[in-house]
Amino acid sequence: MDGRVLDWIDDKIATTSDFQELDTLLESVKTQQDLLKQQLADARLEHENGEHEAEEHAISLRKKAHAFQKEQANIDIRLLVVTQSETSDEAAEKFQESMDRLGKLEVAAGYVELLGEVDRLSSECVTQLGKSDEAALEPYRKLQKLTFALQPLHQTAEGAAPHLLDHVNGEAQRLRTTIQQHFSDDLEKTLKKMQWPKATSMVPMALHSEWEKNVNRLLDLQRPDLEALDANMMSKASQDEPPVLLPLEVLVRPLEQRFAYHFSGNRQTNRLDKPEYFLSHAADLIAQYSDFVENAVQPLLSQHFRDSDLAMMPAYMDATCALITAILPMLQRKLASIAQQVTAQPNLLSHLVHEVMAFDTNIQETHGYAPVSPSMTWRGLAYYLLDTLGYSKQWLHVEREFALSRYRAIIDDPKAGELDYDSVAADATKPTKAAIRVNDLLETITDRYKPLVSFSQKLKFLIDIQIAIFDQFHVRLHSSLEAYLTMTSTLARTVHGVSREEQSELQGIKGLDRLCRVFGSAEYLERAMRDWSDDVFFLELWQELQDRANNRDSFSSKLGSLQELQRQTSGAVGNDDGGVQGALFDETAEAYRRLRVRSESIIVETFAYNVREALRPYTRITSWASLSSSTAGGAVSAELDPLLRVLADYFGFLSRALGKVPMRRVTRQLCLGIQTSIWDSVLLRQTFSTAGATQLTADVKAIISAIDQYSDHSLAQRVMVRLMDGVRLLSLPIRGEIPIAQDGADDEAAAWDEADDDDDVKEDEAPKQMGLFEAERLIFMDNESARHALERLGLENLSEADARSVLERRVELASSLY
Numbered sequence: 001m002d003g004r005v006l007d008w009i010d011d012k013i014a015t016t017s018d019f020q021e022l023d024t025l026l027e028s029v030k031t032q033q034d035l036l037k038q039q040l041a042d043a044r045l046e047h048e049n050g051e052h053e054a055e056e057h058a059i060s061l062r063k064k065a066h067a068f069q070k071e072q073a074n075i076d077i078r079l080l081v082v083t084q085s086e087t088s089d090e091a092a093e094k095f096q097e098s099m100d101r102l103g104k105l106e107v108a109a110g111y112v113e114l115l116g117e118v119d120r121l122s123s124e125c126v127t128q129l130g131k132s133d134e135a136a137l138e139p140y141r142k143l144q145k146l147t148f149a150l151q152p153l154h155q156t157a158e159g160a161a162p163h164l165l166d167h168v169n170g171e172a173q174r175l176r177t178t179i180q181q182h183f184s185d186d187l188e189k190t191l192k193k194m195q196w197p198k199a200t201s202m203v204p205m206a207l208h209s210e211w212e213k214n215v216n217r218l219l220d221l222q223r224p225d226l227e228a229l230d231a232n233m234m235s236k237a238s239q240d241e242p243p244v245l246l247p248l249e250v251l252v253r254p255l256e257q258r259f260a261y262h263f264s265g266n267r268q269t270n271r272l273d274k275p276e277y278f279l280s281h282a283a284d285l286i287a288q289y290s291d292f293v294e295n296a297v298q299p300l301l302s303q304h305f306r307d308s309d310l311a312m313m314p315a316y317m318d319a320t321c322a323l324i325t326a327i328l329p330m331l332q333r334k335l336a337s338i339a340q341q342v343t344a345q346p347n348l349l350s351h352l353v354h355e356v357m358a359f360d361t362n363i364q365e366t367h368g369y370a371p372v373s374p375s376m377t378w379r380g381l382a383y384y385l386l387d388t389l390g391y392s393k394q395w396l397h398v399e400r401e402f403a404l405s406r407y408r409a410i411i412d413d414p415k416a417g418e419l420d421y422d423s424v425a426a427d428a429t430k431p432t433k434a435a436i437r438v439n440d441l442l443e444t445i446t447d448r449y450k451p452l453v454s455f456s457q458k459l460k461f462l463i464d465i466q467i468a469i470f471d472q473f474h475v476r477l478h479s480s481l482e483a484y485l486t487m488t489s490t491l492a493r494t495v496h497g498v499s500r501e502e503q504s505e506l507q508g509i510k511g512l513d514r515l516c517r518v519f520g521s522a523e524y525l526e527r528a529m530r531d532w533s534d535d536v537f538f539l540e541l542w543q544e545l546q547d548r549a550n551n552r553d554s555f556s557s558k559l560g561s562l563q564e565l566q567r568q569t570s571g572a573v574g575n576d577d578g579g580v581q582g583a584l585f586d587e588t589a590e591a592y593r594r595l596r597v598r599s600e601s602i603i604v605e606t607f608a609y610n611v612r613e614a615l616r617p618y619t620r621i622t623s624w625a626s627l628s629s630s631t632a633g634g635a636v637s638a639e640l641d642p643l644l645r646v647l648a649d650y651f652g653f654l655s656r657a658l659g660k661v662p663m664r665r666v667t668r669q670l671c672l673g674i675q676t677s678i679w680d681s682v683l684l685r686q687t688f689s690t691a692g693a694t695q696l697t698a699d700v701k702a703i704i705s706a707i708d709q710y711s712d713h714s715l716a717q718r719v720m721v722r723l724m725d726g727v728r729l730l731s732l733p734i735r736g737e738i739p740i741a742q743d744g745a746d747d748e749a750a751a752w753d754e755a756d757d758d759d760d761v762k763e764d765e766a767p768k769q770m771g772l773f774e775a776e777r778l779i780f781m782d783n784e785s786a787r788h789a790l791e792r793l794g795l796e797n798l799s800e801a802d803a804r805s806v807l808e809r810r811v812e813l814a815s816s817l818y
Contacts, residue, residue: 012025137221140175176221184218196251201292201295202295211296215297216304218247223304223308223310225243226316227308230242231309241379242315244322245316247297247300251297251323259278259281259282262278272338272342272345272348273348275352283363286320286323286324286367287366290319297323301318301319314370314372315371320367321367321370324369325371328381332384335356336389339389339391343394346401350395356380356381358451364378364380382452383453387457392460396457399448399449403445407441407472410438411473417432419516419517419520419657420432420433429523432517432520435524438469438473459545462584463568467585470525470585470592474522478595480514480518481515484514509649512606512650515602515603515606516657519658519662520658523592523662526589526596529589532585533585541584542584545584546573549562550574562574566587569585570586600662600666604670608673611670615678615681618682621637622686624688624689624696625688625811627695628691637695640702643703644706651711654666654710663711664715667707668719671720674703675722683727683730690734690812693727693730703716703720704716704717704724721797722797722798725797725798726798726806728793729793733772734771772812772813776813779800780804780807783800786800790803
């Protein structure tokens with residue numbers, strides 16, 4: 001028995017109770033068997049039908065194939081007969097040649113038909129011209145549409161019909177010229193009736209209808225061209241200036257004739273050195289006739305273009321803007337002519353460019369001229385002259401030479417290196433006259449190129465002229481500082497043989513003056529560059545540079561390499577991190593900052609060196625311990641006079657040459673140096689009697705007083721507070737002294753305790769002056785007692801170790817301490 005049958009039986013009859021359902025099970029099996037037999041019969045029937053249909057399909061295919069072969073044989077026979085060929089391949093080739101000739105004939109017929117249509121439209125237009133203007137424009141519009149339709153077909157066919165396209169375009173252009181000339185002549189007749197260009201503010205009522213008709217005809221003629229051009233400009237985001245409207249072109253013809261009369265030939269008004277003559281004349285024309293076009297032309301423009309996409313273009317919708325657009329071509333022609341004549345004369349070229357920029361600014365500010373869009377700045381005639389005509393490099397070279405020559409004149413001035421005490425505030429650092437004039441020169445340069453529209457031209461001006469002059473002046477200041485350091489060094493004096501006269505120029509106030517020239521100039525120009533970086537013009541220039549540097553697609557090769565721009569302006573150029581801030585003058589300002597910091601440190605070092613030399617006699621005094629109240633009369637020590645003279649001379653000069661902030665820094669450094677010298681070389685090296693300590697206190701106060709008369713807020717007293725506390729502690733009086741018992745420490749302690757009790761009794765009555773011995777006991781007892789004693793004495797700026805070192809210098813305590 002099949003194993004599957006056994007498995008099925010085992011599954012269905014697993015227990016004895018399952019035999020009771022055996023009949024039901026057999027009935028179910030029988031039903032399933034009948035169903036399977038029926039499915040098998042259906043499948044056999046479908047198989048037989050499929051075989052029958054397949055056989056019929058095969059028979060049909062064989063019949064069709066036989067018919068096709070028979071037909072092909074007949075075609076081959078007929079083809080051989082028609083082409084008089086021996087083989088079918090030869091016959092097919094000849095037949096294809098015949099089809100090609102037939103195709104060319106069909107194309108030629110189409111060409112002839114098209115040419116005939118073009119000729120018919122042209123003839124119809126010319127015939128209707130003068131009879132019915134609308135009838136004349138209709139065939140022209142059809143011809144124009146045909147021209148526009150042929151262009152994409154020509155491109156799709158890979159330039160298959162250049163001569164046909166050229167003929168159609170030429171015929172359309174010729175026809176347009178004919179129509180335009182006819183309409184323009186009619187408008188000129190109307191203008192003559194109006195006595196144009198006689199100043200008038202509106203069209204006479206008798207000519208109003210004729211005026212509208214002639215203007216509208218020209219606008220209708222030009223509109224398809226304007227729409228096609230506008231679509232092209234929008235697709236390319238072009239900044240090209242829109243064309244002149246035909247009615248305005250007719251209006252300005254008499255104005256052009258008048259312009260040519262005045263500004264051509266040998267007339268006095270036509271001068272190369274006075275381009276402002278013809279530019280002012282053009283500005284006057286715009287101002288003179290703007291009222292007329294606003295009254296006579298503006299309503300027609302609004303009516304004609306308001307429902308079209310051209311309504312967004314100010315050159316079409318704004319009558320004054322359209323008038324300016326019509327006048328600009330004659331100025332461009334004049335500029336092209338005059339620029340060729342002044343190229344070899346730098347002064348005239350520079351003057352021409354700046355007059356043109358002034359004209360551009362005037363037109364924009366007076367009339368708000370923006371022909372393409374109110375949001376798009378007009379590039380101006382300066383862009384046409386410098387970029388379109390290609391004079392930007394020559395002009396930049398001229399301006400650079402002018403700026404450098406003025407810079408050299410500033411530097412060569414004998415008084416250029418002098419500090420200027422009058423040009424800045426009294427409490428500001430005094431720069432040299434050269435620094436002020438250089439800054440004024442660079443501000444003038446900014447005003448000269450600020451009106452430029454071209455970003456690359458403005459950046460070139462900035463880098464090649466302004467930053468270049470900043471760099472040259474920095475080199476000069478740096479060289480001056482290096483020369484000072486070289487000539488004041490011992491090795492230089494030995495090797496280079498610096499004369500006494502040269503040494504005298506580098507010492508004392510003269511040497512300090514030379515250092516202050518470098519410091520003041522560096523600080524002045526560094527601050528100027530920081531201020532420039534916050535100026536709106538330079539901020540916009542910086543933002544534009546950042547945008548272009550971050551967008552490699554708009555980063556033009558005209559700007560140079562990114563690394564070079566970073567070196568010349570700021571390392572932040574091209575940095576996408578929004579947290580990184582930068583400015584155009586970062587690198588240059590940083591160079592001046594380093595020069596300022598270094599020159600300031602040299603000023604401090606030079607001052608400190610002279611102070612140490614002046615203090616040398618004072619540090620050699622050894623009679624501090626032998627001074628008595630009779631010999632110490634309260635006057636300043638004679639050995640301190642050199643220092644006081646140096647302080648008076650140097651601070652007297654620096655207080656006038658330096659501003660408050662750098663003066664405060666220098667004073668602080670000098671005070672710290674003096675404090676260190678007196679502390680180490682006098683206070684902790686000598687021993688002092690009471691009179692000697694009093695004398696030292698008077699001397700220190702004299703030094704502080706000499707400095708504070710030139711500083712604000714008692715700076716020396718606040719900086720030298722450690723020294724002041726030290727001499728106060730050193731000069732404590734002996735009064736209140738409690739004798740030290742010779743019998744033993746217990747008696748000494750008892751004596752000090754008795755003194756402490758007495759102090760406690762009087763503590764509430766009045767602050768008590770601590771005596772020398774009491775201070776010595778507390779300070780040498782332990783750190784806590786020492787700190788308590790120093791607090792009572794108001795000497796918080798001394799450490800416990802400092803206080804013990806100071807007290808050790810009193811001769812009255814020396815025997816008890818050792």
